Every structure is written in structure tokens, then in C-alpha cells.
Amino acid sequence: MDRTLPVSLWDATAEEEDLVGSLPENESFDVAIVGGGFTGLSTALHCAEAGLSACVLEAGQVGFGGSGRNVGLVNAGIWLPPTQVREKLGETYGPRFLKRFGDGPASVFDLIEKHQIRCEATREGTIHAAHAASGLRDLEARWKEWTSLGEPVDLLSRSEVAAKTGTDMFHGGLWDHRAGTINPMAYCRGLARAARAAGARICTGIKAETLRKDRSGWSVQTGRGALRAASVVLGTNAYTDALWPGLARSYTAIYYFQLATEPLGDRAGAVLPHGQGIWDTAPIMSSLRKDRSGRLIIGSMGKLIGTKSTGLSHRWxxxxxxxxxxxLGRVRFEEAWHGRIAMTPDHIPRIHALADGLYTPIGYNGRGITTGTIFGEAMAGLLTGMKPEELPLPVTEPAAVAAAPLKARFYNIAFSANQFIKGF
Structure with missing residues (x-):
């Protein structure tokens, strides 16, 4: 791993220090956690606070995968409107899921406050912006559903969205007051700091290579030795590899790229003046937000094509x-990067039991901050006696997504074509 190059803008600007740790020798733990992102670190923190011995194995640095490359929008819920969630999950899990994930941003911000995580947290909400009249109709339906559940969301007119974003290109929007923005890498590092303070071990630069179950528990083999644990949680999500055969085929991997401008000062004073992040309703979604230094961070679905200063993504x-x-005029970009997202066919995440004492939450569909945080707490609950039926989702076995690699390639071609078309 080349540490001379930042993972993202968030890596380069995070106030929280990067945390490193070596593999302990001849130690056994209650739980071994593979992956040092939102899920793994939330699991480690909540397990340690519950009295379990926990060890995180991260192949790169803390937040190296999707967590450190996130947009940083702390959104409530998932892609689907409440009615569809209830239809898919039923009347037992549906309402519970909606409540838990609706409260997801509060869980994140409570952890930030509790552990004094320095991650540029703002709680001004986020805006789902209508790219067309059809998008506004969809947002109107969502607004009616969320307000019927008593959630604090406002439907904004075109002029109201323009006042909050600085652009008149959107037809309206849905302002979710539950949400906010953070520096996602700094949040990761803060979770790691808190988990270590609670007693968890954080091991970086340690790749888990094989898993083996015997009568006394699990053995996790790495390139630098083995680790034993009673249970294992895989917190790798879209960065899942061949550690557990077939797991990477249980979702479709897509990419999301971003570019961050230099600090723009008064030039961008009218852009997102109150700090909300936005994403739109277009089939190939785009996002925009501002950091505390006045940088604009813009992104869309697909791989980064080129660099921060040249190429198709830069032109787009x-x-x-x-x-x-x-x-605004022409701007200079300071950083450019992309990350992977794990998409499920129904846009609902999963909690899988892969074997006795081996679990993985997976398939976050672009909602990694809240989902990873919530599922980390859920994993700790499961390992400390919570009944599986009390989880936000039922525990299931993984199923392969038909033609997942082909779908991923098709999406990548479509997203690249979108960059080409919109860049001219």
C-alpha cells in the first residue's frame, strides 16, 4: 500500500490521527473482526464496551476501503420509500427497520459527541434534489410517507432548493433534517480510537487469508501468523474478497468517483451556504457537498477516469x-478518487450467518455510514446474547446474484458513457 498517496480528500484532511497496530502473538479473542471500516470498527467498539475481547484485522489502513472514500452524507433510511420497505420485510421487521434506520444519523452523531470525534460533523440535514419533474413526483410521494410516520422532512419548491444550494437546476427537493455530513475517514479513525480505548485491538496492514473452524472456535490465518477467536465478523462489504468463497457474488459491485476542488472562499459563498449535502434523483446519481475549508466535492456513479487534473472525470x-x-468559473481540483459500493437486487442490506459463529453484514447500497454503524452495534448485540429475531433484519444465508460480474461490467460501461456524454 502506497501511503504517499492519500486514499481520498478525507484522508488528506482528517483531524483524527491515523491509527496503526501489529498482530498480537498467541492471543485468543471473543471475536475477530475482518475489515477496519465503519462496520468493523463499530463492531469492535460496541463489543469492547460490552465486555468482549475484540481484534480488528485490516489489510490496509483504517478506512482504506469504502469508508474512507465515502461521500460523507449521513443519511437516514435506505434507497427505498417506507411502503416498499414494509412490503419487502413484512410487518415484523419492516417497521423495526424503518425506525432503526430512520434514527441512524442520531446514532452516528451520538457516537461522535460521546467520543469527541473530530470529523467536521454538521447536522443541517441533506437534500434529495429532483433532477426533473418525474423526480419531484417521486420525492412528493416519499415526503407524504415519511411525514405520516412523524419524521422531520420538508418538501422544498424549486426556489427553496435554489436558495439552499445556489443553483436553479433542480425542480425541488426533499430536506431531511435527521441527516448531516461528516469527514468519513476522520469518523473511521475516531471509531478506531474509541474502540482501542475501550480495550479492542486494532491491527493494520494485516490481511486475513483463510478461515478455519474447529471444536474450540475459529482460526484466522494471516500472512503474519494466526489469530484464534470464538466468533468472526466480516466487515468487508463491497471490498469482500475470496476469504469466504462465493460471498463476493452476493451483491453487484459498482463504483462511485469524486473530485474535490481547492478551497474556494467567497467564490463559492452562495453554494450550499448552510452546509447541507445534496444528491439527485437522476438514474445515474450525482452528489455535491462542501467541506469546512470551502472545497466543493462533486461525484457520480462510475470509476475515476483520468486524474484530478486531466481526463474524462475531470472534464465531467x-x-x-x-x-x-x-x-463560479473554472476551478482547480486538489484530489480525485473512487470507491466501491455493494448493491443488492432489492436495495436492502443483509445480515448473513455464514457458519456457526461467523457473520457478515453486507450490501449497504451506498448508505455505509449509518448502516455500518448500526450493524456494528447489532453484531455486538448478537454476540452478547441478543436473539437473532431482535435484529434490524432477519439473519439469512447468502445467495449469488445472477450474472453479478456481467452486471458490474455493464454498469461500468454505462457510467463511463454518462461521463463522456455529460462532459461535452
Whole structure:
């Protein structure tokens, strides 16, 4: 891993220090956790606070995968509107899931406050912006559903969205007051710091290579020795590899790229003046937010094609910003990166029992911050006596997504074509 290059803007600007740790020798733990992102670190923190001995194995650095490459929108719920969630999960899990995930941002911000995590946290909400009249109709339906459940969401007119974003290109929007923004890498590092303070071990640069179950528990073999644990949690999500055969075929992997401008100061004073992050209703979604230094971070579905200063993604970002904010002028980008997202066919995440004492939450569909945090707490609950039926979702076995690699390639081609078309 080349540490001379930042994972993302968030890596380069995080106030929380990077945390490193070596593999303990000849130790056994209650739980071994593979992956040092939101899920793994939330699991470690909550397990340690519950009195379990926990050890995190991270192949790279803390937050190296999707967590450190996230947009940083702390959104409530998932992609689906409440009615569809209830239809898919039933009347037992549906309402419970909606309540738990609706409260997800509060769980994240409570942890940030409790552990004083320095991650540029703002709680001004996020705006789901209508790219067209059809998008506004969809948002109106969602607004009616969420308000019927008593949730604090406002439907915004075109002029109201323009006042909050600085652009008149959107037809309206849904302002979710539960949500907010963070530096996601700093949040990861803060979780790691808190987990270590609670007694968890955090091991970086340690790749889990094989898992083996015997009568006394699990053996996790790494390139630097073995670790024993009574239970194992895989917190790898979209960065799942061949550690557990077939697991990586249980979702479709897509990419999301972002570019961050230099600090723009007064030039961008009218852009997102109150700090909300936005994402739109277009079939190939785009996002925009601002950090505390006045950088604009713009992104969309697909791989980064080129660099921060040249190439297709750079051209797309310049064109997109010029369309949204004609008076902004040409900008210079400081960082560019992409990350992977694990998409499930029904847009609902999963909790899988892979074997006795081996679990994985997976398939976050682009909602990694809240989902990883919630599922980490759920894993700790499961390992400390919670009944499986009390979890936010039923525990299931993984099922392969038909033609997942082909779907991933098709999406990548479509997203690249979108960059090409919109960049001219």
C-alpha cells in the first residue's frame, strides 16, 4: 500500500490521527473482526464496551476501503420509500427497520459527541434534489410517507432548493433534517480510537487469508501468523474478497468517483451556504457537498477516469459545476478518487450467518455510514446474547446474484458513457 498517496480528500484532511497496530502473538479473542471500516470498527467498539475481547484485522489502513472514500452524507433510511420497505420485510421487521434506520444519523452523531470525534460533523440535514419533474413526483410521494410516520422532512419548491444550494437546476427537493455530513475517514479513525480505548485491538496492514473452524472456535490465518477467536465478523462489504468463497457474488459491485476542488472562499459563498449535502434523483446519481475549508466535492456513479487534473472525470466535473454555478468559473481540483459500493437486487442490506459463529453484514447500497454503524452495534448485540429475531433484519444465508460480474461490467460501461456524454 502506497501511503504517499492519500486514499481520498478525507484522508488528506482528517483531524483524527491515523491509527496503526501489529498482530498480537498467541492471543485468543471473543471475536475477530475482518475489515477496519465503519462496520468493523463499530463492531469492535460496541463489543469492547460490552465486555468482549475484540481484534480488528485490516489489510490496509483504517478506512482504506469504502469508508474512507465515502461521500460523507449521513443519511437516514435506505434507497427505498417506507411502503416498499414494509412490503419487502413484512410487518415484523419492516417497521423495526424503518425506525432503526430512520434514527441512524442520531446514532452516528451520538457516537461522535460521546467520543469527541473530530470529523467536521454538521447536522443541517441533506437534500434529495429532483433532477426533473418525474423526480419531484417521486420525492412528493416519499415526503407524504415519511411525514405520516412523524419524521422531520420538508418538501422544498424549486426556489427553496435554489436558495439552499445556489443553483436553479433542480425542480425541488426533499430536506431531511435527521441527516448531516461528516469527514468519513476522520469518523473511521475516531471509531478506531474509541474502540482501542475501550480495550479492542486494532491491527493494520494485516490481511486475513483463510478461515478455519474447529471444536474450540475459529482460526484466522494471516500472512503474519494466526489469530484464534470464538466468533468472526466480516466487515468487508463491497471490498469482500475470496476469504469466504462465493460471498463476493452476493451483491453487484459498482463504483462511485469524486473530485474535490481547492478551497474556494467567497467564490463559492452562495453554494450550499448552510452546509447541507445534496444528491439527485437522476438514474445515474450525482452528489455535491462542501467541506469546512470551502472545497466543493462533486461525484457520480462510475470509476475515476483520468486524474484530478486531466481526463474524462475531470472534464465531467468541470462541466457539471459550470452548469450548476455559471458564475463560479473554472476551478482547480486538489484530489480525485473512487470507491466501491455493494448493491443488492432489492436495495436492502443483509445480515448473513455464514457458519456457526461467523457473520457478515453486507450490501449497504451506498448508505455505509449509518448502516455500518448500526450493524456494528447489532453484531455486538448478537454476540452478547441478543436473539437473532431482535435484529434490524432477519439473519439469512447468502445467495449469488445472477450474472453479478456481467452486471458490474455493464454498469461500468454505462457510467463511463454518462461521463463522456455529460462532459461535452
Amino acid at each position: 466535473a468541470q462541466k457539471r459545476l459550470s452548469r450548476m454555478f455559471p458564475g
